[in-house]
Amino acid sequence: MTHFSVWAPERDRVRLQIGPGVHDMTRDDRGWWHADVPGTGEGTDYAFLLDDDDDRGGRALPDPRSAWQPAGVHGPSRRYSHDAFDWTDDAWTGRALPGSVIYELHVGTFTEQGTFNAALDHLDHLVDLGIDFVEVLPVNAFDGTAGWGYDGVAWGAVHEPYGGPDAFKRFVDACHHRGLGVLLDVVYNHLGPSGAYLDRFGPYFAGRTIWGPALNLDGALSDEVRRYVIDNALGWLRDFHVDGLRLDAVHALVDKGATHLLEELATEVDALATGLRRPLSLIAESDLNDARLVTSRDAGGYGLTAQWCDDIHHALHVALTGEVEGYYTDFGAPGALEKTLESAFFHAGTWSSFRRRTHGRPFDRTRVSGHRFLAYLQNHDQIGNRAQGDRLTATISPARQLCGAAIVLTSPYTPMLFMGEEWAASSPWQFFASFEDPELARAVRDGRREEFAEHGWGASEVPDPMDVSTVARSTLPWGELTDPAHRAVYDTYRALIALRRKHPELSDPRLDRYRVAHVDGALVLHRGSLRVLVNLGTTTAEVAVNSREVLIGTAEVRDEGVTLAPDTFAVIRV
Numbered sequence: 001m002t003h004f005s006v007w008a009p010e011r012d013r014v015r016l017q018i019g020p021g022v023h024d025m026t027r028d029d030r031g032w033w034h035a036d037v038p039g040t041g042e043g044t045d046y047a048f049l050l051d052d053d054d055d056r057g058g059r060a061l062p063d064p065r066s067a068w069q070p071a072g073v074h075g076p077s078r079r080y081s082h083d084a085f086d087w088t089d090d091a092w093t094g095r096a097l098p099g100s101v102i103y104e105l106h107v108g109t110f111t112e113q114g115t116f117n118a119a120l121d122h123l124d125h126l127v128d129l130g131i132d133f134v135e136v137l138p139v140n141a142f143d144g145t146a147g148w149g150y151d152g153v154a155w156g157a158v159h160e161p162y163g164g165p166d167a168f169k170r171f172v173d174a175c176h177h178r179g180l181g182v183l184l185d186v187v188y189n190h191l192g193p194s195g196a197y198l199d200r201f202g203p204y205f206a207g208r209t210i211w212g213p214a215l216n217l218d219g220a221l222s223d224e225v226r227r228y229v230i231d232n233a234l235g236w237l238r239d240f241h242v243d244g245l246r247l248d249a250v251h252a253l254v255d256k257g258a259t260h261l262l263e264e265l266a267t268e269v270d271a272l273a274t275g276l277r278r279p280l281s282l283i284a285e286s287d288l289n290d291a292r293l294v295t296s297r298d299a300g301g302y303g304l305t306a307q308w309c310d311d312i313h314h315a316l317h318v319a320l321t322g323e324v325e326g327y328y329t330d331f332g333a334p335g336a337l338e339k340t341l342e343s344a345f346f347h348a349g350t351w352s353s354f355r356r357r358t359h360g361r362p363f364d365r366t367r368v369s370g371h372r373f374l375a376y377l378q379n380h381d382q383i384g385n386r387a388q389g390d391r392l393t394a395t396i397s398p399a400r401q402l403c404g405a406a407i408v409l410t411s412p413y414t415p416m417l418f419m420g421e422e423w424a425a426s427s428p429w430q431f432f433a434s435f436e437d438p439e440l441a442r443a444v445r446d447g448r449r450e451e452f453a454e455h456g457w458g459a460s461e462v463p464d465p466m467d468v469s470t471v472a473r474s475t476l477p478w479g480e481l482t483d484p485a486h487r488a489v490y491d492t493y494r495a496l497i498a499l500r501r502k503h504p505e506l507s508d509p510r511l512d513r514y515r516v517a518h519v520d521g522a523l524v525l526h527r528g529s530l531r532v533l534v535n536l537g538t539t540t541a542e543v544a545v546n547s548r549e550v551l552i553g554t555a556e557v558r559d560e561g562v563t564l565a566p567d568t569f570a571v572i573r574v
Contacts, residue, residue: 002040002079006048006063007032007224008201015049017060017076022049031202031224042084045076050200061197062154064204064228068165069141069157073195077157082239085169088177094243094278095181097305098371099507100132101409101497102183102416104379107136107162108146109429109475110419116167120174122478127178129422129490130497134175135183135246137380139168143194144434146471148380149185150211150248151192151433155232165240172241181243183281184236188229188261189252190214194435204228209252217255226261230268237272237280244281244305245269251287262293266303281305283374289345289360294372306414309373311347313382315340319536320377320404321395325455327354337523341411341516344373370412370509377404378418380429387452387462389430389474391421398424398489399567403534406553406569409496410525410532412509420476423490427477430463432470441466495552499571503551505530506571519543522564532571535564549573 008014009031016023016035025033040046047060062069066077103126111118126134138149141157149159158165172182190212191198198204199213204225206216215229216222236242247262255261266282273280284293284307295301314331318324324332330353331337331346340346345360352359376382383391392401401424408415420427431448435441445466449459463470480486500506505528508514515526521541525532533555535541544561553570556563562572 042081044079047076092176102133103131105419116163116171133181146434153195183244185246187248263302291363365511375413376416389428422493423486534569547572
């Protein structure tokens with residue numbers, strides 16, 4: 001006997017469909033419908049009929065809490081037992097975020113095959129590089145075969161073209177055997193445009209974000225909607241052994257309740273971590289520049305582990321490339337790089353010309369640890385949301401990129417790399433999707449072109465998101481690692497990460513002990529007894545600093561100081 005249930009509080013009739021058979025369901029006082037069916041179990045396909053939709057030509061709908069969608073997001077759900085998987089990571093005790101280095105990857109373009117099984121072949125590469133956490137872009141089921149994953153609609157089901165739920169578990173298991181923690185990107189601020197049937201079952205939606213329908217987090221019957229989010233998050237951490245979640249665009253979560261969803265989620269995750277006896281991390285992507293997200297609940301915050309820090313990216317991007325258009329404008333101001341590197345937020349209760357309003361709020365650098373902010377030169381958004389998805393080295397030299405990497409990897413923040421960055425991969429990472437509905441596909445294609453037409457890009461210059469060649473161009477060219485030029489970049493990244501591990505001063509997260517200044521034409525990062533010198537100028541820098549030893553870099557040490565050619569860096573002991 002197998003128990004089936006679904007929440008549909010405003011429906012008068014719900015039936016369960018299994019093959020040609022249809023079974024009546026019984027409603028309880030909380031709006032849940034239940035049925036017990038003999039002769040079913042793991043591997044059984046099922047769907048739900050709401051009211052008399054089938055009599056009016058409607059169709060059976062997949063389970064909102066489906067764990068497996070082998071026929072895609074429009075097909076029936078399939079029963080899946082988490083207990084059936086044979087885990088071998090019993091000795092894994094987890095990994096804490098402080099001091100770690102994160103590597104962001106997209107399963108579909110990490111390898112030519114675009115599957116979890118194929119990704120296993122490159123895990124040793126990440127170990128050799130010195131990575132601590134693998135952050136996987138969303139793996140929830142979405143319409144089509146190829147996509148970024150942010151248009152997911154079956155939040156608990158692993159995208160079948162990647163390999164499905166067992167393949168993801170094998171990936172996590174293999175990571176743990178190599179000492180790699182796994183972070184999973186999850187999207188709770190909206191659902192995708194195709195296959196989002198939640199509103200057919202109940203009042204899941206309330207309003208819209210710029211990306212799609214938003215969840216009802218504080219309206220009537222919102223308790224079960226909030227539970228839907230929290231149970232999904234706990235499921236990834238508990239059932240898939242994931243070590244943490246990256247929460248997409250939390251500023252778009254509209255919740256006016258006394259206890260914000262993020263605080264409730266953090267409380268539940270902390271309780272689960274206690275039971276599992278391993279650390280679990282929650283990392284927010286937020287546009288708010290508000291450290292309350294990562295402030296402890298005891299101190300009045302939400303208690304999340306960390307948050308992405310786009311201001312650090314923007315300041316570095318402007319310093320490295322000279323681009324000052326759009327949201328980069330303010331970061332071209334004198335001293336912007338030093339201010340942002342020291343304080344994480346450039347906009348901290350200050351005027352934002354891009355937003356045309358005051359933005360952000362300051363925080364006490366003596367009380368908030370630097371490890372709670374992720375720093376990066378590149379990520380999926382900052383590459384993929386460019387018209388042609390071009391990486392940094394399409395604009396600057398690999399040597400100049402290495403200068404930026406030296407700043408990120410010797411900072412008090414938690415460094416994150418985007419896949420392929422470590423060898424200056426030549427492939428772009430472009431926006432792509434594969435919606436089966438031709439009208440939706442056309443709308444996405446036209447919308448992308450119209451967006452960039454406002455910035456002077458012609459339609460032929462913007463890659464077609466629906467073209468399979470766009471996915472192919474965005475796939476990592478692993479063969480480049482045998483090229484001496486690319487290998488030299490990789491070796492430098494590897495050496496910088498090893499240096500960060502060897503010298504605790506380079507990962508010290510105390511922001512009040514971190515000072516950044518321009519001295520004699522070079523950027524100087526003060527890291528205890530170490531100095532990180534970076535010359536982003538066009539002329540040789542002569543830095544008057546006494547050096548006892550060069551740990552890495554191409555600096556020339558003289559009695560009167562250190563000489564740095566343009567686009568070079570050095571980590572020295574003073």
